[in-house]
Structure formats: structure tokens, C-alpha cells
Amino acid sequence: MLSTLRIKGLTTELLDIPIKRPHQFSTEKVADKSFVLIRVQFSNGVVGIGEGTTPGIWWNGESVETMKVVLDRYAAPLLLDEDPAQIEHLLQKLNRRIRGNVFAKASIEMALFDGLGKTYGVPVHQLLGGQNRDRIPVRWALASGTPDGDIEEAQSLVDSGNYVNFKTKSGKEAPEDDAKRNIRIAEGLRGKSTIGIDPNGSWDRITAVKWMDAFFEAGIDFLEQPLPPEDIEGLARLSEMKKVPVMADESLSSVQDALRLAETRAADIFSLKIHKSGGMKNTVKIAGIAEAAGISCFGGTSLESSIGTAACLHAYASIPNLDYGSELFGPSWLADDPVINPLVYEDGCILVPDGPGLGVELDEDKLKKYRRTEQKGALTR
Ligand SMILES: [Mg+2]
Missing domain, CATH: 3.30.390.10 (Enolase-like, N-terminal domain)
Structure with missing residues (x-):
């Protein structure tokens, strides 16, 4: 009816x-x-x-x-x-x-x-097929401005049990300086934690290829979107090196992008984001292509409050291959949250809300x- x-x-x-x-x-x-x-x-x-x-x-x-x-x-x-x-x-x-x-x-x-x-x-996760998990690990983005500040921040967050792994932001400095800074941070955290690097598409192929071995040696977890969004062939070459796993973010904003990246073997990991792909349904479809191609998924963020982050959680909790956890730290990065029941962080994870709808109230x-x-x-x- x-x-x-x-x-x-x-x-x-x-x-x-x-x-x-x-x-x-x-x-x-x-x-x-x-x-x-x-x-x-x-x-x-x-x-x-x-x-x-x-x-x-x-x-x-x-x-x-x-x-x-x-x-x-x-x-x-x-x-x-x-x-x-x-x-x-x-x-x-x-x-x-x-x-x-x-x-x-x-x-x-x-x-x-x-x-x-x-x-x-x-x-909402019940409308998307039900939840595979009730909590999702979260990586915190280190962006203090100095390597020592980042190492210190990461160490204290690990010690306090708030976060386990991290991401850094790159692209502001010259690529060489960026690469060296990231290696220094990764080495400073060796044995304790790991970082993923995200230059937001600002590097070139030569820089990325040149530093791949050193990133691998330093134990860097993943290299996210090192090259401009349109350079799919460049991403494929980096993936082929089989060193640090390559993650596609800006190169992946539609179901069609997902298929092209899978066909060209241009990514080891997909960064999912509900906004960039036009919603939760498309995100689940993209995760399905990843699943078929043996590609892992990472729960990306557009730095939403508890409202948008709840939507991310419902979508990400419903997919089977979220192997790399998430970066859903938006609500704890904001100084305030426009809801009366903000999302809950616990032991390095964010909990999937289970109230009706998104599970948050304005x-x-x-x-x-x-x-x-x-x-x-x-x-x-
Ligand atoms: Mg990114």
C-alpha cells in the first residue's frame, strides 16, 4: 500500500x-x-x-x-x-x-x-539494512602546527585512552618538508601509535613515489589522496608499489568514481563520506563496489556536528568492510554542539546512536x- x-x-x-x-x-x-x-x-x-x-x-x-x-x-x-x-x-x-x-x-x-x-x-541504520557494529574506532586529526606539538598531543591522547591512531594534514608546506615532518611524527610515535597522511591532493607523482619507501619504513598507515583528484593513473602507480596503502578521497565522490578506481586498481582504501557522494544510500553503494573489488573502507568526515556525524554512523555501521575505522571526530572538535544529546565517545570509539531517526534532538x-x-x-x- x-x-x-x-x-x-x-x-x-x-x-x-x-x-x-x-x-x-x-x-x-x-x-x-x-x-x-x-x-x-x-x-x-x-x-x-x-x-x-x-x-x-x-x-x-x-x-x-x-x-x-x-x-x-x-x-x-x-x-x-x-x-x-x-x-x-x-x-x-x-x-x-x-x-x-x-x-x-x-x-x-x-x-x-x-x-x-x-x-x-x-x-536510521535499520532502514539501511541494520548495524554490523555498535561502535566505530575514531582517528584524531593532528594539526597543532609543529611535529613536536603533534607528537605530544598524540601521546597524551593515547595515554588518556581517548584515541589510538591519528591522521595528519599536509599540503601547506613544500611537499619535501611535509614528507619529512610526517616521517618525524610517525617515528616519534613508533610502537605507540600510527598516523595516516592526507595532503588533500597537493603533491605530485615524483614527490609521492620518492618518499614511499621512507613512509613505509616509518610505519605510516596510509597515504590519503596524495595526488590531484583527476590523477587516477598516478594513484594506480602508487598503489602498484605495494608499500603504504593508498586511500582515495577527493578522487572518489560518486558511485561511478568508485567503479573507475576499482577497475584501474587506483586505491587500496576508499574514504567514504556521505556529503561528497550525495547521501547515505550512495555511500552504501560505494562500499558495495569496494567490497566486490577487495578494497577496504574508511569512515571519512566533512567535520559535521552530532547531526551529520550521526548520519555517517548509521551508514558506516551498516556496511561490512569498514576495515580502517573512521575519522568521525567532528563533534569533539567543535566547541559546542547544536543538539541536547551529543554523540558519545568511549575508549577511542564513537558509539552508534540507537534512538529513532538519526537519534539526536535539536x-x-x-x-x-x-x-x-x-x-x-x-x-x-
Ligand atoms: Mg581527505
């Missing part, structure tokens, strides 16, 4: 939430994180919530501001009076009418799944505090 459930409204708002310490990416340093919060009203009174956020506009061209326009102006009219239970149908409709904008589409899908989970009284007082009320930009200064 077709459901009589209907979508009766869709609203969005922007939030700017401070972070605990500034974060150095390859191209910019950030001091707060922006989000678009989306609420979808169902005809049964349920409100599904979703969150859109990006590492920055440099990552794939989307920002919270572009997402808000796409959602308000273009997506909302397509969804109105539709049946929210027909998620695949709605995603296809959006894909036919709105090209790209995968981060915006992922946040809609998130809100639909949350509303459906609440309607049926089940956690905190209206915090939304009031962090809601953006003025335009941001040079023209409004």
Missing part, C-alpha cells in the same frame, strides 16, 4: 559554531565551522532534520551559502506534497532537475531518513546562539 505521508514544508537556517582550536587545511585555517540546518515537515507532524557542511568551498565548490540557495529556491518546490517514504524516487527527481550540488542533496536525504526513522520508531537555545543573522562577506563589512 502506498503511504499517505506527505512533505508539507522545508526550512533552512545557517549556523556558525566555534571550534576548539583553529584547524590547518592545505589551503586555509578555520576558526569556526558553518552549517546549514534543514528541517522537513511531514504531514504526520514529524520533523526530519539534516545538516549540510563542507570542509570549505575549496573542497568541491559547494559552501553552506550555496547549499541554502539550492535547498530553498530549487529543491524545496520539488519536494513539496511528495511522499517522503519514496526516498530513491525523490533523489532521482532531484538529480534530474538539479545537477551536482551533492552536499545539498545529502542533507535533504539525511532529513528524510531522520523523519522516516522517527515515523517508524526505528534508528537544542533550540544553542540554535538561537549560533544562528547567522547577518550576511557574511566583504560587501557587508
Whole structure:
């Protein structure tokens, strides 16, 4: 029987939430994180919530501001009076009418799944096939700015039992200096912990090939997206060296990318992210291609709050091949969280929520505090 459930409204708002310490990416340093919060009203009174956020506009061209326009102006009219239970149908409709904008589409899908989970009284992972695990290991991103600071930070986090393994950010310095710094950090942590390196596509083939042996000797766990997103052949050459496992992140943003990477043997590990691939369903499909090709998966993050991180958890918990754990540290990296029941970290893991829907509830007082009320930009200064 077709459901009589209907979508009766869709609203969005922007939030700017401070972070605990500034974060150095390859191209910019950030001091707060922006989000678009989306609420979808169902005809049964349920409100599904979703969150859109990006590492920055440099990552794939989307920002919270572009997402808000796409959602308000273009997506909302397509969804109105539709049946929210027909998620695949709605995603296809959006894909036919709105090209790209995968981060915006992922946040809609998130809100639909949350509303459906609440309607049926089940956690979202049950709508995705059930959970294979109730907790997922988390890597913390070291970004203190100095090798000694990173080693010290990692050691104290291991000693306190908060984290076991780590990731570093690269790409700001010259590749040679980056490589040496990472080797120094890995050697400083030898026997105690490991790091994965993420230059966000900023190195070239010669640099990556040249340092591969030294990375292997230093016990580095994985090399994530060393080369520009389009250099699939370069990634394949690095994978062929059979030294440090190569992870694809920016090169992997669709189901089609996953197939191409698998066919060309260009990655040993896929970094999954629900926003970059347009949602939880696509993420599960990508993990299926990885499974068929013998590729491991890693639970990536776009640095979401507890809302988006919960969506990641439901998707990642439902797949069988999450061999490399995750980097779902967004909620503990933010100085505050817009929900009344933030996600829980325990012994180096993050727990999969089991309440209805995403399993998190909005905190209206915090939304009031962090809601953006003025335009941001040079023209409004
Ligand atoms: Mg990455």
C-alpha cells in the first residue's frame, strides 16, 4: 500500500559554531565551522532534520551559502506534497532537475531518513539494512602546527585512552618538508601509535613515489589522496608499489568514481563520506563496489556536528568492510554542539546512536546562539 505521508514544508537556517582550536587545511585555517540546518515537515507532524557542511568551498565548490540557495529556491518546490517514504524516487527527481550540488542533496536525504526513522520508531541504520557494529574506532586529526606539538598531543591522547591512531594534514608546506615532518611524527610515535597522511591532493607523482619507501619504513598507515583528484593513473602507480596503502578521497565522490578506481586498481582504501557522494544510500553503494573489488573502507568526515556525524554512523555501521575505522571526530572538535544529546565517545570509539531517526534532538537555545543573522562577506563589512 502506498503511504499517505506527505512533505508539507522545508526550512533552512545557517549556523556558525566555534571550534576548539583553529584547524590547518592545505589551503586555509578555520576558526569556526558553518552549517546549514534543514528541517522537513511531514504531514504526520514529524520533523526530519539534516545538516549540510563542507570542509570549505575549496573542497568541491559547494559552501553552506550555496547549499541554502539550492535547498530553498530549487529543491524545496520539488519536494513539496511528495511522499517522503519514496526516498530513491525523490533523489532521482532531484538529480534530474538539479545537477551536482551533492552536499545539498545529502542533507535533504539525511532529513528524510531522520523523519522516516522517527515515523517508524526505528534508528536510521535499520532502514539501511541494520548495524554490523555498535561502535566505530575514531582517528584524531593532528594539526597543532609543529611535529613536536603533534607528537605530544598524540601521546597524551593515547595515554588518556581517548584515541589510538591519528591522521595528519599536509599540503601547506613544500611537499619535501611535509614528507619529512610526517616521517618525524610517525617515528616519534613508533610502537605507540600510527598516523595516516592526507595532503588533500597537493603533491605530485615524483614527490609521492620518492618518499614511499621512507613512509613505509616509518610505519605510516596510509597515504590519503596524495595526488590531484583527476590523477587516477598516478594513484594506480602508487598503489602498484605495494608499500603504504593508498586511500582515495577527493578522487572518489560518486558511485561511478568508485567503479573507475576499482577497475584501474587506483586505491587500496576508499574514504567514504556521505556529503561528497550525495547521501547515505550512495555511500552504501560505494562500499558495495569496494567490497566486490577487495578494497577496504574508511569512515571519512566533512567535520559535521552530532547531526551529520550521526548520519555517517548509521551508514558506516551498516556496511561490512569498514576495515580502517573512521575519522568521525567532528563533534569533539567543535566547541559546542547544536543538539541536547551529543554523540558519545568511549575508549577511542564513537558509539552508534540507537534512538529513532538519526537519534539526536535539536537544542533550540544553542540554535538561537549560533544562528547567522547577518550576511557574511566583504560587501557587508
Ligand atoms: Mg581527505
